[in-house]
Amino acid sequence: MAYTVRLEPVGIEMEVDEGESVLKAAFRQGIMLMHGCKEGQCASCKSILLDGDIDLLQHSTFALPDYEQEQNYILLCRTIPYSDVSIELLNYDEEILKFAIPVKEYAATVTGIETLTHDMRLLRVHLTDPQGLRFFAGQYVDLSLPEFGVSRSYSMANTPSSSQDLEFIIKVYPGGAFSQALNERIKPGDPIKVTGPYGICCRRDNDSLVILAGGGSGMAPLLSIFYDLLENHIDRPVRFFYGARTPDDLFYVDRILEAGKTLRDFQFVPALSHLPDGQLWDGDRGFIHEVVNRHLERTQDAAADAYVCGPPPLIDAIVPILRMKGLDADRIYFDKFYQASPLLSPINQRSDQ
Numbered sequence: 001m002a003y004t005v006r007l008e009p010v011g012i013e014m015e016v017d018e019g020e021s022v023l024k025a026a027f028r029q030g031i032m033l034m035h036g037c038k039e040g041q042c043a044s045c046k047s048i049l050l051d052g053d054i055d056l057l058q059h060s061t062f063a064l065p066d067y068e069q070e071q072n073y074i075l076l077c078r079t080i081p082y083s084d085v086s087i088e089l090l091n092y093d094e095e096i097l098k099f100a101i102p103v104k105e106y107a108a109t110v111t112g113i114e115t116l117t118h119d120m121r122l123l124r125v126h127l128t129d130p131q132g133l134r135f136f137a138g139q140y141v142d143l144s145l146p147e148f149g150v151s152r153s154y155s156m157a158n159t160p161s162s163s164q165d166l167e168f169i170i171k172v173y174p175g176g177a178f179s180q181a182l183n184e185r186i187k188p189g190d191p192i193k194v195t196g197p198y199g200i201c202c203r204r205d206n207d208s209l210v211i212l213a214g215g216g217s218g219m220a221p222l223l224s225i226f227y228d229l230l231e232n233h234i235d236r237p238v239r240f241f242y243g244a245r246t247p248d249d250l251f252y253v254d255r256i257l258e259a260g261k262t263l264r265d266f267q268f269v270p271a272l273s274h275l276p277d278g279q280l281w282d283g284d285r286g287f288i289h290e291v292v293n294r295h296l297e298r299t300q301d302a303a304a305d306a307y308v309c310g311p312p313p314l315i316d317a318i319v320p321i322l323r324m325k326g327l328d329a330d331r332i333y334f335d336k337f338y339q340a341s342p343l344l345s346p347i348n349q350r351s352d353q
């Protein structure tokens with residue numbers, strides 16, 4: 001049994017299988033609707049039900065308060081239609097709405113785990129079936145460890161030119177279900193499932209200034225976008241802001257500086273927010289949003305694209321600064337690295353609903 005979902009004001013119609021969420025059906029059919037957590041926490045997919053009958057699965061009331069639900073607001077990632085429905089999208093990005101890559105599952109094998117810093121690991125994965133994942137620089141996938149019953153979202157750190165061998169930069173959290181398994185138990189040769197690609201924080205084509213800002217594991221999608229520009233010989237002005245706490249948290253600094261030399265107009269600003277007393281550092285200091293504020297000139301006619309990746313507080317701090325600098329809200333692309341919700345059942349945490 002399948003139902004028809006009509007999306008307004010874009011006039012797109014798609015099929016949704018019985019028991020399938022609207023967001024998952026859209027992913028399957030290569031329609032990229034706005035999304036973030038994919039599990040009812042972030043409100044990125046909030047829309048309005050115009051017509052039809054639905055079930056709304058468990059979600060955070062911060063993302064969708066009861067009073068909004070009474071006014072027919074819905075979260076597409078938690079909406080299960082049980083009739084044909086018509087939905088008004090509140091946010092959509094026409095540039096990629098219809099050009100998305102259908103989400104699929106890929107069997108894969110772990111090929112390597114490297115230490116980048118005390119709490120940052122580089123995971124290498126080789127896809128075996130199907131043998132290549134098409135994605136746009138900046139996108140992410142869900143990685144599932146069948147042996148440990150855990151699945152989490154991770155952004156590709158490599159460029160789309162390497163579609164069979166993927167790299168991920170993963171922060172190890174104390175007690176982290178995925179990251180501790182990666183740190184202590186997983187080894188080359190182990191199976192891993194890859195589902196994707198997801199995400200709308202992906203590289204756009206034009207001639208304007210490119211602003212990359214993030215820190216820690218947020219470096220993964222930024223590196224993918226940065227190296228994708230270089231590989232494609234796109235010589236746009238680039239401002240790359242990289243925030244870390246201490247010198248021990250920095251990685252790839254020399255590599256980025258060296259690669260940026262091929263660009264005519266490149267500024268790379270690594271900055272530390274918690275420099276230990278007595279430690280030498282001749283770079284910038286402060287939180288990354290303060291550093292962006294200090295260094296970035298006001299842009300003319302909003303002529304810049306910004307890509308911002310990392311934990312939600314980092315994004316929430318940087319976006320208003322970019323707006324103050326004259327950037328158009330529609331050209332600030334970000335992925336908030338939400339934690340998987342402890343409120344939802346393990347099945348739902350697999351974010352494959």
Ligand SMILES: Cc1cc2nc3c(=O)[nH]c(=O)nc-3n(C[C@H](O)[C@H](O)[C@H](O)COP(=O)(O)OP(=O)(O)OC[C@H]3O[C@@H](n4cnc5c(N)ncnc54)[C@H](O)[C@@H]3O)c2cc1C
Nearest residue numbers: 152153154155170171173176177178179217220337338339
């Ligand atoms: C779109 C998207 C892209 C992402 N890309 C990346 C990426 O490229 N690299 C990466 O490392 N992560 C990324 N994440 C985050 C990742 O999906 C996991 O949430 C993270 O790795 C923690 O998973 P875990 O199983 O190790 O910890 P969990 O078992 O989920 O959490 C265990 C404990 O770890 C701590 N913790 C977990 N996450 C955080 C956090 N964000 N901030 C502070 N404390 C935390 C908390 O104390 C938590 O209780 C992304 C998330 C999203 C939504």
Ligand code: FES
Nearest residue numbers: 036037038043077
């Ligand atoms: S609430 Fe639907 S994607 Fe986050």
